[in-house]
Amino acid sequence: MQLTGKIALVTGGGQGIGRGIVDRFLEEGAQVAVVQRRPLDSALEQYPGVLGIQADLSATSELSVVAERAAEHFGGLDILVNNAGIMFERSISQIRLEEWDLMIALNMRAPLFLAQAALPHMQRRGGGSIINIGSIEGLGANPGHAAYCASKAGIHGMTRAMAVDLGEENIRCNAIAPGWITSELSEAYLASQPDPVAAREALNRLHPLRRVGQPAEVGDLAVYLASDRSSFLTGETIVLDGGRTAKLPLPF
Template sequence: MELDGKIALISGGGQGIGAGIVERFLEEGAQMAIVQRRPLGPALEKRHGVLGIQADLGDPAALPRVAEHTAERFGGIDILVNNAGIMFERSVSEIRPEEWDLMMAINMRAPLFLAQAVLPHMRRRGGGSIINIGSIEGLAANPGHAAYCASKAGIHGMTRALALDLGPDNIRCNAIAPGWIASDLSDNYLEAQADRAAAREALNGLHPVGRVGRPSDVGNLAVYLASDRSSFMTGETLVLDGGRTAKLPLPF
């Protein structure tokens, strides 16, 4: 198994992309702590090798305690996955300073200070792998997403900076920039369309592979980045979008 004996700390692993990463990590033999604001679902909480930690990721003071709790339970930390994030739509004319600050606190500040919190534990283990979840919206944009796009572009830049700073400690840092990944939220969006079948067909048609992504697709890439097989890769942002951003739109 790719991650046998590895210990991971994953933020926001209870649903969506995070759940896809958690499932693949478990299949590959990792033990892990999952930190998020809400408690884990009963099925996940009962899984062998899983520790649920409730914490407010917007509170920097809570993050060292999360890392300590993980290391005390499992004996160290080898992998950090910064997956937790928020998204809301506000036009530039409408967004308020407190909304901007909240987006940056969860989407950018928490990943940096979680990385800082795990450093002593990774150093004691001789190195590690940090995986940040960015977005294709860190490369392109949708209307009303100025704050979200800024936060994800920031994650991509931070990934490169962390790779440089932490390379001497044998700690790698890479990012995954997912495109449209199926989730309850995206399914609800499609179900709300007047012609659901046409909406789903149009969405699939945006992707050269003919479908949207699955949480397990992100999990598969995260396993590779967490494993020793990617030992020569750091500072990279890997786009995982089924070819969507490679496809130039045509006028007709």
């Protein structure tokens, strides 16, 4: 197993992409602290090697507490996955200041200051791996996503800067930029369309692989980035989108 003896902290790890990462980390032998606003579901709560931490990551005062609790419980930290975040759709004329502030607080500020809080624990372990979850919307944009795109582009840039600053500590920092990954929210969105079957077929056609991604596939990449097998890889944003952004659209 690739992560035996490793201790990970994953934000937003109870569902969607975060759950895919947590499940794969556990399969590979890691112990995992899962941070989210609500309690863990019973399956995760009862799993050996899992610690649930309830916290509001938009509150900076809670970030150091989260890292300390995870490190104290397991005896250190080797891996930090900054996955938690929010997204809303607003035109430029409709974006409200409080919404912008909340998105930046969760999507950008929390990852940076949680990394700061995790740093001394990783230093004591001789190094570590930080994985930030960005998005293909840090590279391109959908309508009404100006704030979200800004936050994810910021994550990509911050990842490079963190890698530069932390390299001498043997702490690597990389980002994953997922495309469309199946989740409860994405399934509800497709089901809400006038013709859900046609909508799903059109979505699949956007991808050269003719399908969307699964949370476990993001987890597979996160395992590699967290493991010693990627020991010379840092400062990169890896696009995981089934080829969607590689494909030029046709006008018909």
